[in-house]
Amino acid sequence: xxxxxxxxxxxxxxxxxxxxxxxxxxxxxxxxxxxxxxxxxxxxxxxxxxxxxxxxxxxxxxxxxxxxxxxxxxxxxxxxxxxxxxxxxxxxxxxxxxxxxxxxxxxxxxxxxxxxxxxxxxxxxxxxxxxxxxxxxxxxxxxxxxxxxxxxxxxxxxxxxxxxxxxxxxxxxxxxxxxxxxxxxxxxxxxxxxxxxxxxxxxxxxxxxxxxxxxxxxxxxxxxxxxxxxxxxxxxxxxxxxxxxxxxxxxxxxxxxxxxxxxxxxxxxxxxxxxxxxxxxxxxxxxxxxxxxx
Amino acid sequence: xxxxxxxxxxxxxxxxxxxxxxxxxxxxxxxxxxxxxxxxxxxxxxxxxxxxxxxxxxxxxxxxxxxxxxxxxxxxxxxxxxxxxxxxxxxxxxxxxxxxxxxxxxxxxxxxxxxxxxxxxxxxxxxxxxxxxxxxxxxxxxxxxxxxxxxxxxxxxxxxxxxxxxxxxxxxxxxxxxxxxxxxxxxxxxxxxxxxxxxxxxxxxxxxxxxxxxxxxxxxxxxxxxxxxxxxxxxxxxxxxxxxxxxxxxxxxxxxxxxxxxxxxxxxxxxxxxxxxxxxxxxxxxxxxxxxxx
Numbered sequence: 198x199x200x201x202x203x204x205x206x207x208x209x210x211x212x213x214x215x216x217x218x219x220x221x222x223x224x225x226x227x228x229x230x231x232x233x234x235x236x237x238x239x240x241x242x243x244x245x246x247x248x249x250x251x252x253x254x255x256x257x258x259x260x261x262x263x264x265x266x267x268x269x270x271x272x273x274x275x276x277x278x279x280x281x282x283x284x285x286x287x288x289x290x291x292x293x294x295x296x297x298x299x300x301x302x303x304x305x306x307x308x309x310x311x312x313x314x315x316x317x318x319x320x321x322x323x324x325x326x327x328x329x330x331x332x333x334x335x336x337x338x339x340x341x342x343x344x345x346x347x348x349x350x351x352x353x354x355x356x357x358x359x360x361x362x363x364x365x366x367x368x369x370x371x372x373x374x375x376x377x378x379x380x381x382x383x384x385x386x387x388x389x390x391x392x393x394x395x396x397x398x399x400x401x402x403x404x405x406x407x408x409x410x411x412x413x414x415x416x417x418x419x420x421x422x423x424x425x426x427x428x429x430x431x432x433x434x435x436x437x438x439x440x441x442x443x444x445x446x447x448x449x450x451x452x453x454x455x456x457x458x459x460x461x462x463x464x465x466x467x468x469x470x471x472x473x474x475x476x477x478x479x480x481x482x483x484x485x486x487x488x489x490x491x
Numbered sequence: 492x493x494x495x496x497x498x499x500x501x502x503x504x505x506x507x508x509x510x511x512x513x514x515x516x517x518x519x520x521x522x523x524x525x526x527x528x529x530x531x532x533x534x535x536x537x538x539x540x541x542x543x544x545x546x547x548x549x550x551x552x553x554x555x556x557x558x559x560x561x562x563x564x565x566x567x568x569x570x571x572x573x574x575x576x577x578x579x580x581x582x583x584x585x586x587x588x589x590x591x592x593x594x595x596x597x598x599x600x601x602x603x604x605x606x607x608x609x610x611x612x613x614x615x616x617x618x619x620x621x622x623x624x625x626x627x628x629x630x631x632x633x634x635x636x637x638x639x640x641x642x643x644x645x646x647x648x649x650x651x652x653x654x655x656x657x658x659x660x661x662x663x664x665x666x667x668x669x670x671x672x673x674x675x676x677x678x679x680x681x682x683x684x685x686x687x688x689x690x691x692x693x694x695x696x697x698x699x700x701x702x703x704x705x706x707x708x709x710x711x712x713x714x715x716x717x718x719x720x721x722x723x724x725x726x727x728x729x730x731x732x733x734x735x736x737x738x739x740x741x742x743x744x745x746x747x748x749x750x751x752x753x754x755x756x757x758x759x760x761x762x763x764x765x766x767x768x769x770x771x772x773x774x775x776x777x778x779x780x781x782x783x784x785x
Contacts, residue, residue: 201515206580219510221495444772446741447741480739
């Protein structure tokens, strides 16, 4: 984590970047898969399957390969090519479905049943939340002079994991979840305090585009999140551009949700110290350039 | 530091990235200026001046401001606008000269004499080398399974600092300095074992474009470097492109010298484990895009 003054000047507040892309899988997801894979190894298990929007699959592939686990990843055929290629490059068996992430989840559950192997369910399985929670431990271990932490909201593992730690260790810190208007299911659920699903998603932030919130995750999120906000696609793109210009980081759309949230509500954050978790950089460069330089 | 398999596949070897851009000044230079500025503060000094290609000035501005030091930076008018803007934004007094970096060095020395303030001479002043040497400590503190470390060679602070630590702690590691063919003075000096100067420089790697090697630095470099190689501009650009694609990092040309060196001599590095120090990301984005996407 480090302060980025140039970004702060643009946003009218103090901004710290918690960087989660400078690692072999270019996202925070290996924090959880390292835990899952090491537990599976202890248990003598040899195979594991997960559904993935693209980042969990890379992380599980990486953690599994290091331990000789056979890893199967189910993903949507529409996931970014960069993510699918990188899952394959890590030696995982990749199965593509013709639907979205929710269909991949269904298929992964079927594979787990058929083969009798462990299904890793992102956000539901506590290891995935505990892995993300180590981000919170690192934040709380700093001098923790920040007022708010902005967390991309997908399935909820990062928000519940980081949020739980912050609410325990530095309860005065505001935990704010950010989701795109085009994939608002969990945010709406949080506001209505009941599971709300959507028919479809429409966002470039592929990493957070779920439609069926998990009830147990919503329960946790209601306990640890102070707010959940939605941001427009144009703000996500503006956030990606600001991160490029002022940090030199090419990030995937989900990683720009925090900056987008500040852009959409400058008054709320004016003069405060916010942390934005830059959670992934697995993006198709062609698409990135279409978005950022159009 | 982390392994980057995708980059390694492209280069035919194992590649670890030692990332020195994820910090408030986007280069490794604050490692040295933190030391300089804290010593000056202990001594009750209130002002300091340096010549800078652009990164040292930002770092000294940042370290000085934190301690209430008055910082003057002398730079070439031809330095990247991003670097000059960022020096000013940190509150330093910026004086521009109409020549190159060597003229800035002369002017900074004059200012120090006139004002009776400390001149920070990059690479000559041992604090700048000791600061960079902490990169070496971090590398040697890892399991140190790498075979070679590729270091951008400018004035020599990073090469002598990191090189000294590696030769002391992990002497089997090859220390390889990399400079552009368009700014070869120190590399030629190393090979001829005497100071060789050049009339001019011609490279996009503005951060390493010196013409007058410092004799004492050359002496140190002869002790700690195993090799010094020159790379072409096209390889630097190819290196920047590979780093963009495979790590998501927008780097300045000097930071791509290591990757360029592997590209130009694949056989030498085939199958080995190399560390490339990614030393800076202060680059004008317009120029970056002209280079990388032309």
